[in-house]
Amino acid sequence: MSREGAAAGAEGAAAGAEGAAHDASPAAVTTTAPASRPRVVLAATCATHFIHDGFSDFIYVLLPVWAKEFSLSYTEAGLLRTAYSAGMAGLQLPSSLLAERWGEARLLAAATALTALGFLVAGVAGDYTALLVALLIAGSASAAQHPLSSSLVSRAYEASGRRVALGTYNFSGDLGKVAVPGAVALAAGIVGWRDATRGYAVIGLFAAVLIWMVLASMDRAGTTSDTASALGHHAGWGIRDAAGFTALSAVHVIDNGTRTGFLTFLPFLLTSKGASVRLVGVALMLVFAGGAAGKLACGALAERLGVIRTVIVTEVATGLGVLALLALPLGGALALLPILGIALNGTSSVLYGTVADLVDTSRRARGYAVFYTVGITASAGAPVIYGFISDAAGVGVALGVVGAVVFLTLPLASVLRARIERLDSV
Secondary structure, X not given: OOHHHHHHHHHHHHHHHHHHHHHHOOOOOOOXXXXXXHHHHHHHHHHHHHHHHHHHHHHHHHHHHHHHHOOOOXXXXXXXXXXXXXXXXXXXXXXXXXXXXXXXXXXHHHHHHHXXXXXXXXXXXXXXXXXXXXXXXXXXXXXXXXXXXXXXXXXXXXXXXHHHHXXXXXXXXXXXXXXXXXXXXXXXXXXXXXXXXXXXXXXXXXXXXXXXXXXXXXXXXXXXXXXXHHHOOOOXXXXXXXXXXXXXXXHHHHHHHHHHHHHHHHHHHHHHOOXXXXXXXXXXHHHHHHHHHHHHHHHHHHHHHOHHHHHHHHHHHHHXXXXXXXXXXXXXXXXXHHHHHHHHHHHHHHHHHHHHHHEOHHHHHHHHHHHHHHHHHHHHHHHHHHHHHHHHHOHHHHHHHHHHHHHHHHHHHXXXXXXXXXXXXX
């Protein structure tokens, strides 16, 4: 039997036993959907992740365009990325708490629509301030996507197959990172960045309607979650090991901060090597294509080497790859980018799956919200910090610092290993 078939069978068995187990176990979470329903939840959340990561990452393609049109410094250009990330970081926790009252699925659909509206505004922005505010609004709305989708997927696959399902969900975001920046770069070269931005925003609005139709109807039927009843039995944040969760979050902070800093100023580095806007879009596609492959490859690698060894391998490869990129000519840099993308994005899929191991099921939306908040806060601060360094010493020096900072994850990985081993022995 295949892994998917085994997962489906386990889901059916879990659903059949739910009624008897609910009264005996206050921590039980209702999952009355037939075996096909988890796949529907996964498909809907994957589509949502594709759309939102597309919004988030085509910003990188347009940063040099905006810098030229609005005569921006590196710090000001970095602040545009920071505005989007800061909005995401600030509303991760509030969105997870709001979902406990309104429902995860409904809020997810509404957040997707508001994100698209923010980019519609960005497409007509007449100056730097208006663009900054539009990205802040869009990022704030997009804050709901990661914690709520992750919670929906992890709950749908509670019985078995959770790490594989979360890996599939994360992979779908990388598909958005591959497809959308390249498509927007191509469209921007033909119709201009404003029409390209507005066009993708319209696609986002249609996607929000579809998400509402699929997930919200399931939520009303009680097939995606029964969050309120589960939460009534638990207090606090549900973190099983505070030290382990802290170490995991710290690795996530460094991983996210260095990745966002690298991606923010990579287009400027490539431009200095002679790349056009279209070639920058292709370069980002290469990075994200490598990242998508990395999500799958690192998941398989974690099965063989273990979570901690995989984190160490990917982080060392990331640091060395970023530093090597600085010395290469444009052709060599383009050849290295897919390989670097594997390491750059591969760590995150391993980290996401570990969150569920450290947080109780009934508080998982909150646990993911905390995890994503600290990571996206790092993403918000990194462009401004590295923008200051770029203005003072040049983009090459800033990216050199990015590559060096990655190695700070290595001692944290040792702490995380000890805490995971402690939980496994309990």
